[in-house]
Amino acid sequence: MAQVKIYYEPELELLTVFWQPPRKKQIATELGDGAILIKDETTGEPIGMELLSSRPNDDRFDSVSVEMGRLAEAS
Numbered sequence: 001m002a003q004v005k006i007y008y009e010p011e012l013e014l015l016t017v018f019w020q021p022p023r024k025k026q027i028a029t030e031l032g033d034g035a036i037l038i039k040d041e042t043t044g045e046p047i048g049m050e051l052l053s054s055r056p057n058d059d060r061f062d063s064v065s066v067e068m069g070r071l072a073e074a075s
Helices: 059-063
Strands: 005-009 014-018 026-032 035-040 046-051
Touching: none
Parallel strands: none
Antiparallel strands: 005 014, 014 046, 026 035, 035 046
């Protein structure tokens, strides 16, 4: 089972979400609207994200959809 780790730093208004462990060598790519994608530097695989200027009831979460489970295998 995958573990998602969420960190919120209210004094910085910074929300960080990791769905894989942080890496010593990771890179960040700005996606716009204060969203930053964190990737493994070696493989380019996304491992987390950050939201800048994040506050409770942030309207950027209106467009976030989280689905849990396994993808069905193609026939």
